[in-house]
Amino acid sequence: MGIKERREKAKENLRQEIFDAASELFAKEGIANVSMRKIAEKIEYSPTTIYLYFKDKTTLLHEICEETFVKLAYEVEKIKETADDPLEILRGGMRAYIEFGLKHPNHYEVVFITPLDSYIEKTPNFEYTFEDSTGKVAFEKLVESVVRCIEAGAIKNNDVELISQTLWAGMHGLTSLLIGHKYFPFAEKERLIESMIDTMIKGLQD
Amino acid sequence: MGIKERREKAKENLRQEIFDAASELFAKEGIANVSMRKIAEKIEYSPTTIYLYFKDKTTLLHEICEETFVKLAYEVEKIKETADDPLEILRGGMRAYIEFGLKHPNHYEVVFITPLDSYIEKTPNFEYTFEDSTGKVAFEKLVESVVRCIEAGAIKNNDVELISQTLWAGMHGLTSLLIGHKYFPFAEKERLIESMIDTMIKGLQD
């Protein structure tokens, strides 16, 4: 049945249109300046139409962010080819993470800065879980890098999860501060990134 | 003129009433569940009355947070008396910071997690600046501790601001992740705090 397919495709088209419009608006204006009505206006449909394709605003935003975070996972993966030294790869991955966050501040904000918990508690059927998110894929690549470093004896043989989470917290701390507190008199960005990576890596060596 | 004084006192009383009501509501329910109308209901005045005493919601919330952060500065200061070793004092200060954030998650969220920049850009006359906030006092105590460590040769003699900001980012990263992502399968809290502090301190040694 070709007709049914075409109709489904048309439906997918509108879904994609909504997605793209929201994505662009969101990347440009940030979460605070994106409303369902604005998205609707952009695609010239009524606001309620969006709900025929996306469960709610939060879900739509997270779907948009998922798409972006695929790139992070890709970029972290790509680092592996640039060096042989596992420690250098870990360094590169950390740098890629931080720079990714600074490059996509709005996406980073939604995924990692905005506390999800309050939303989860309110909407029991929220389908988003970290367990099957792209964020987890990226995180697993970090864990992998850590494992390689331990195997090579480059960092201390401690609890892998603990080390990975500590590294993540360090990276996230710098990224989120630089995104959210632009008016704080920070030291130069490049030096801060360098300092954070160096400090953490050195701190994890025997 | 005793009459004028009494009237000013009465006015201060209502201001304090509003402040206390908002403070309690905010600490209990979090920023997402505090509205001007809810505060008004609690003190049994009309919502607009609040605006006679506070410029807007953001200002009110920041004033509340300021009060709380005085305690952080105090607690970090107190650490100095518990040890002689400057490195131990720095450690204690870092621990105090993280635990303070976990103890007052809503306050921490408003001050450090929620990006202020978008608000600042929208309201040009926003009187809050980090420069004269209690947050800065607390931060300066961290810087002080770092200076002491450098003087004692306990950590490397590098740019103090850079080191302090790196430390802050590390502390903030862990604190904000633990506050905002309770559903992430983190390692045990105590171990994570220990790991973060140890890693950073060790990373800053020669």
Next chain:
DNA sequence: GTTTTAACTTAACAGTGTTAAGCATTTTCG
């Protein structure tokens, strides 16, 4: 050609922060 279904819209609900205008009550001053 009638019925069913799909796609979309209109209207509305319940809430948000915030402001302008109005109403008493109290204080000030002629």
Next chain:
DNA sequence: CGAAAATGCTTAACACTGTTAAGTTAAAAC
């Protein structure tokens, strides 16, 4: 004392927000 001014608070409204229930229109199915 009585008119004028100022204080303290409220009512009503604006301009938004996310979201849902009900209604409309057009295409597909039988």
